[in-house]
Amino acid sequence: MLHTILKAYSLKPENFKIESFGSGLINHTWKATGPENSYIIQRINKQVFKEPEIIANNLQKLDEYIKATAAGYLFAAPLPAEDGSFLVRIDGDYYRLFPFIKNSHTVDFLSAPEQAYEAAKQFGRFTRLLGNFNLSGLGYPLRDFHNLELRLKQFNDALTHAGADRKKNAAAEIAHIQQLSDISLTYEKIVRDASIPLRVIHHDTKINNILFDEDEKGLCVIDLDTVMPGYFISDVGDMMRTYLAEANEEEKDLDKIIIRDDFFAAIYAGYMEEMGSVLSSREKELFIYAGKFMIYMQAVRFLADYLNGDIYYTTNYPEHNLVRARNQLRLLEHYLAHEAAFKSMIAQFQKQVAGQN
Ligand code: ADP
Ligand code: GN1
């Protein structure tokens, strides 16, 4: 089957060594290593992305815009197949091919604040360069992807339908989610008042969605399936969620979840270097809220999936989603305790910037 895909791109399968690649939870990825060029083959998860054509259209439009306005920017777009299409359909599944970006690598854990800075700068640059892109030209591959109000509703539906065992196992986490539900109010007000603008947002700013070069400098952002109109809090918040602690969402030993303030400073510095002159003052006020928003939403999503019987995220053991939810709730608790420290770091940055001007 993977051979058929390579052929659809006029490549000779016998020249390639194909292996599973990466650690994403949604799509399936392979690396096809060839004598000169290598490629990433990806099967789109059709349970999640019901209309993969929307992704292909979005990426094509964004690629054209970038080529016209920011030549030289590395945009990790898929390649056209022999017939010109950006998706290949085989046995009801959709596949695409990307050039494997040479001398690049991803990391699953951040060991130095410089990595957070590089990643934040890349994600900030992405949104900045697409600042004048006409949003009406972008489709929604996932409707309401980061609609926290709806995620809470889905969580409540899951709770209504969950089996007694799962509900009992998750009793403490369910109560915790319910206690913190006010986090959604700020989001709901943002939407109601349209107080901050929609922008071209990546929506999955995990560290393994950044390619680094051999000197650990950021090369580009990848995993563009969820690129669509959204709020900047999604991208900044997911960086907070995934960069601040060394232990990631898979960690079972919750005592290993420790927030590193210097990583917060690095995210702020990197993102603001690109977006500081673009964000409105209201958006800037929401910088810290972004982390609460995303960590909370991820806890809600993992716990809802546990209650639903693990139908969305790949799981490797029975309580995997429950452990992930517990992990995210612990991270959120620490995040809330660090808010004052984050505020004073931002104030210090602003003083420095004012001093420079
Ligand atoms: P998922 O949606 O499953 O997270 P990704 O698009 O992030 O899938 O790809 C999974 C992994 O494959 C990435 O974390 C990265 O290591 C690698 N990868 C993806 N695209 C490229 C590329 N163009 N060049 C090099 N590596 C890539
Ligand atoms: C999924 O595809 P991947 O693993 O990068 C998910 C994100 C979650 C993330 C949690 C389409 O991302 O929203 O934050 O898992 N993507 C989708 O690890 O649901």
Ligand code: MG
């Ligand atoms: Mg990814």
